[in-house]
Amino acid sequence: MLATGVFSQESDLKIGLMKYSGGGDWYSDPTALPNLIAFCNLELDMQLYKEEETVEPGSPEIFNYPFIHLTGHGNVIFSDYEKENLRKYLLSGGFLHIDDNYGMDQYIRPQIKALFPDKSLTEVGFDHPIFHQVFDFPKGLPKIHKHDNKPPQGFAIFHQGRIVLFYTYETDLGDGWEDPAVHNDSHEIRMEALKMGANIIGYAFSE
Numbered sequence: 001m002l003a004t005g006v007f008s009q010e011s012d013l014k015i016g017l018m019k020y021s022g023g024g025d026w027y028s029d030p031t032a033l034p035n036l037i038a039f040c041n042l043e044l045d046m047q048l049y050k051e052e053e054t055v056e057p058g059s060p061e062i063f064n065y066p067f068i069h070l071t072g073h074g075n076v077i078f079s080d081y082e083k084e085n086l087r088k089y090l091l092s093g094g095f096l097h098i099d100d101n102y103g104m105d106q107y108i109r110p111q112i113k114a115l116f117p118d119k120s121l122t123e124v125g126f127d128h129p130i131f132h133q134v135f136d137f138p139k140g141l142p143k144i145h146k147h148d149n150k151p152p153q154g155f156a157i158f159h160q161g162r163i164v165l166f167y168t169y170e171t172d173l174g175d176g177w178e179d180p181a182v183h184n185d186s187h188e189i190r191m192e193a194l195k196m197g198a199n200i201i202g203y204a205f206s207e
Helices: 032-043 060-064 080-091 105-115 173-177 187-206
Strands: 015-018 053-055 067-072 095-100 153-159 162-169
Touching: 015 032, 032 173, 032 187, 053 060, 060 080, 067 187, 080 095, 080 105, 080 153, 080 162, 095 105, 095 187, 105 162, 173 187
Parallel strands: 015 053, 015 067, 067 095, 095 162
Antiparallel strands: 153 162
16 A cells, blocks of 8 residues: 555655656656646645656556656557556555646547446546645636637546546646746636646545
């Protein structure tokens, strides 16, 4: 079982960025996670290591990261061994946040189904604690970038009543975490993205 408890003041807790196969740009939004980590350290009084570390789904190192972030625009492929390792990680206390950076949806849903053939990806209700963990989002995910102008949605895989995989769709939180000059988002939009990101990390570490 992974050691969690985000407010335990353990030092050097590290966030993982998933490097996956398939050709998708797993490395997109390079300033996103460092900015989110800094925000969480300031606003949630956490002691996360200041930069994320790259981790692959089949690596035993995955179990060193209580929270792993996956993003990109394109294809995602997990091998059978990677699926087995990632599933074991999630069922033993790990947390995976998948943020569709626009264009990933058609590729990631089959991979999630392959990870958990016995579970369904379920839309998360606005009353769930992940939307109220630290900052209050009574209408669920904020809309950061327009893309197809669909409403933002949060989907999850639950295990024993706990979210182990959270998929944010049509919101593009990671773009909102990036440096201001990257997308020219307003301060208000960036704060919405960072606050929701802090909620996700807060939930992952405290459940």
